[in-house]
Every structure is written in C-alpha cells, then in structure tokens.
Amino acid sequence: MPRPAWIKARAPMGEGYERVTALMRGLDLHTVCEEARCPNIGDCWNRGTATFMILGDVCTRACGFCAVKTGLPARPPDPGEALRVADAVARMRLRHAVITSVNRDDQRDGGAGVFAACIREIRARVPGCAVEVLIPDFKGDWTALEVVIAARPDILNHNTETVPRLYREVRPGARFARSLELLRRSKAAGLLTKSGIMLGLGEDWVEVEETARAIRQAGTDILTIGQYLRPSAEHLPLRRYYTPDEFAKLREFALALGYRHVESGPLVRSSYHAEEQVPRG
Template sequence: MAMDRKPEWLKIKLLTGENYHELKKMMRSKTLHTVCEEARCPNIYECWSNRTATFMILGDICTRACRFCAVKTGLPTELDLAEPERVAEAVEQMGLRHAVVTSVARDDLKDGGASIFAETIRAIRRRNPFTTVEVLIPDFQGNWDALKIVMDARPDILNHNIETVRRLTDRVRAKATYDRSLELLRRAKEMQPDIPTKSGIMVGVGETWEEILETMDDLRAAGVDILTIGQYLQPTKQHLKIERYYHPDEFAKLKEEGLKRGFKHVESGPLVRSSYHAHEQAESAKTAQAHA
C-alpha cells in the first residue's frame, strides 16, 4: 500500500539564513549545479546553512531515467571543460573542509565523464590543498578504464550507491545492475586499497529486512567501508511510490547491523542521503581505519 501521509519524524527544518542565500547566489553566479537542488534533497536547508553542498558536474540532464530520482532526463548537450575550475573556486569561496562532487549519468560520453571528475579533483586540490574530496560516481557502464581515471586522481573517498536490494534493482534503477555496482566498488578498492569506499541504500520501496542485510553483506564482501541508509521519499507522483516508512528505531537497528558487519562508519536515519554529514563520515571512517 502506498503511503500518503508523512510521519512526524520526517519534518524538515527550513533554515534559510544568510549562508543559504549566499550559497544560492554563488552557485548561480558560477553557473554551477548542485544535486541538493536538482534532486530536491530534504536536507538542503540544513546543509546550505552549514555551508556544505554537493556539486553536480557534467550538466543537469541525465541520460538515465531512474524511477526514484528527480534529476531531469534527456539528451545532454553540455560538456563544459572549464567547470572543474569553477567548482574549485566555489570550494575556495565557501571555505569547505570536505567537498563532495557527483554528476548526472553521461552514457553519451566515451568515458562517462571520468576525465572531468579527475580534473575536478585536481582543480579542487590545487586551490584547496587541505580540503578532502569525495566523489559520488555513476557506474560508467562497466568501463573500468574510466574508473581507473577517477581512482588515479586519488579522491579521499570513492562513493557509488547501490540504491536498493538485488530483487528491486530493475524496477528502481535505469540501466544500472546490482552486480555491476558491486564490481565497481570491488575494483575501486583493488585499484587503490587505501582509499575508503562508500555506498548507500534507500529503504521503503518494497524490500524486506533480510534483503537489506543481504545487501550489507554483499557490500562488505566488495570491501565497502562506509554505508548510508535513508528513507526513500517520492519526488513527484510520477516517481516510484513509497511502500512504507521506517521508524527511527529501525534505522538505529540497521546502523547496529552495519557496524556488526564491519563497516567503519554507518549513517542511518530517515533523512540520511549520500552526502549528509559527509565530512563527519569521512573523519569517523579515518579514525576507525587508524585503529584497525
């Protein structure tokens, strides 16, 4: 049964102070996109007020049409080679300690946009040597040379979301496969064993508890260090329906299960998204790594 009424614990804080407006103005002036806006993230007010944002490179039109995602789909026309430098300038102006960079899927490009990812990492580092850089990448259609281009640029964290359990992958994601995502995460770890890898699951699209635990096991077997678990929220009526809302206590249990399985950090809660509290996740994983 689809759910229409949001439970009490999904209320979002609308903090639109000075930082929020300043950030919005800067993004517009540099013609930059953020996944915060394009994917209608529920945490945009909190994150922008805290001067953190997830940059979305390679334009704002995705070549895939995943049933959970609010990003526009179609045939992209934009490939802006000056974009990495503008992202680096924005990171500098915002004084970020941790920058997150993601993109739309660009299946129209030979390397899926990997070289622009790599150049963005390098540009941020040139201007901001003390800023850690996390990238949230698509699957590059299984092009492992493209993955190597990104890994060779040595991001501080490599993130790729598996999104859902094996059984529901075809219904939830477009063109992506469960096994290809696991393979990407496994290969990333093989290429650069010291770079933490991260993945995320949305719950509430019809999965069972056992399937979530199986997905955790699969991610651990692929060497994933950091896990994020959040509630799926339907962006529009055209998108996948919500099958159920998980209670905060259930998210707490899932966090326990993840830590029991050996993830170095688990961020689990109704409003958790990939880059929510990303800086804290990075710090926590680093501390756990040091004590391993």
C-alpha cells in the first residue's frame, strides 16, 4: 500500500542527529527512537530530544506491530544504567525526559526498580527536569507498579495501543482490562496519566471512539493517537491510512470526553510534543 503524501518525516541526518547518536553510543544507551524505527527520529534528534529505552534492547514479548528485537534477554538489568541516563539528560540539557523500556517478564519486578532509579537519578542530577515514564504492564504485578508510582514521575504513560477486539492479534501478551486497571491505579495515586493508541490495524471508527472513552473513564489525562506504520513485511499488515481530517475529528472527540490534552495525527507517537503536556509553574 503506497504511503499518502501526508506521511512525511524528516530524514535522520544533521548536526543535532549526529550529536545525539554519538552521546548514546558513548554512554551505551538505547533509544526507542532507533529500536522501534520511529518516523520522527530525524526531527526529534535534531531538536536535541530522545526517548531513552532502558532494560536492554531485547523484549520478552512479541507484539505484532513492534520493531524491537524479541527473545530472552542474555543479561540482567544494568545497575549503572540509571546513572548513565541521568548523565545523558544533563548533557542534553533536557527540560522533559522520557523513559521507556522493553518488557522484562524474566525479571521479578519487570524492571520497575530501574524505572524508579532513573526517576530518582534524573531528579538528583537535573533538578527541575520533568520525568515521564512509558511503562509496561508488569503482567499485572501491582507491587511492581507501586515501585514506579512511589518515585512520583511527572507523567505516567502506559499505552493501550489498539482496540480490545484486536488484542489477541496485536498484543498477545497483554490484556486491555489489565492496562485500564494500571491506568486507574496510577491515577488514584495522584499521578498525571497518559495512554496512546495507533490506527490502521483493522479497527473501525466506533471501536476507536469506545476505546478512547474507556481510557478516559480510567481517569487518564492525556491521549495520543497516531498512524500504524508497518516496520517490515514480517509485521502485522497495514489495513488503511487515516487522513489528517480524521485525526482532527478524533482529537475533538477525545477532548469532548474530558482529556486535558490530546495529540492526534499521522506521525504522532507516545512522546510527541511530550514537553508541552506537563504543567509547569
């Protein structure tokens, strides 16, 4: 299926891109920008921003849409990773840092302790920097979730990714109800919460609206809606492209549900304009 004219992203090149690349290599850090083949990498890295991916580069799940490598990680979590992430945040002079991870179902806490350590180290190294975490579901281990909540990130993000009907195909290791419960618990703890869905996997319009409503009913504050782009022929097929006008209509629909902030567009991803979504002052 040929890409429409509105799916255009900046090529990954330029001085800013090279600078971020060198920093990540030098500190032995991963980014979801690279590992998940994000179309916005050229734009974000040239602006000096990146989304850090902790806990290695091998995911224990195999979601049908995702370009990240899958399998059984060969190494345990790196105890020095949080310090290196904080170092990168300081060197990049970030005002808003986004931390995500692979799933680490091989770890007792799913990697929650490393998330918490990253939040603490960034706060210690770069006071005033907002910290957003995009976390996995920890297989419904709410004790692990509490470890992250206790570190008080400025935004706690957990993506539902798609409509419930498609979970078995798109996210076979996840459960929609589990993701909603994670969001509910995080909101009940007083955190600013966020989730995201992608379109083009075979959902219909009513399902998208119902999913946005269910996420909002879980207390979620921020919603991102973007276009699924097939990473390779080995991944789930793209069923259709949504137009910019359709994304605009979904944004208005979601705002009417009571979300405080909605990003909706073909190239929107979880950390798209993330720095604009946290209250300051």
